[in-house]
Amino acid sequence: MENKELTFEEAMEKLESIIVKLEEGDVPLEEALSFYQKGMELSAFCHEKLSHAEGQLAKLMTGDGEKDFELDEEE
Template sequence: MGNKSELTFEEALNQLEEAVENLEKGELTLADSLEEFELGVKLTKFCSDKLEQAQEKIEIIKEENGRVKIEDYNYQDEGAE
């Protein structure tokens, strides 16, 4: 997977998609399948962490009493799990 700090979310997602495709083909040896699966797990965690970081940065702009108010986005307020 290379150095995680240099990998972008998009690159990791593309690599994850490739790993899934390779596993779905069913043409890998058991050892290669396990290696590809392990890579997929690491990439999934990396992407999940990146999404969490991005979510923490999202701000919602609300207008209250004619003034703009900026609040941190809280996905739990939206009913997400």
């Protein structure tokens, strides 16, 4: 999946764009389904990124990860 190369901000921008297109309602059914599927993938990607950042922040705040804290892409 190409989402692994996106930043959180880029994924959010793409998701917002999809939402706007779907809300307009002028999209053929097949295209709307494709947009919806891509939107769900982007949503899951963003959720994963936020969960990862939240976990790292929790480590930092409890002192468990102060020495090796960094916002890396994968852990």
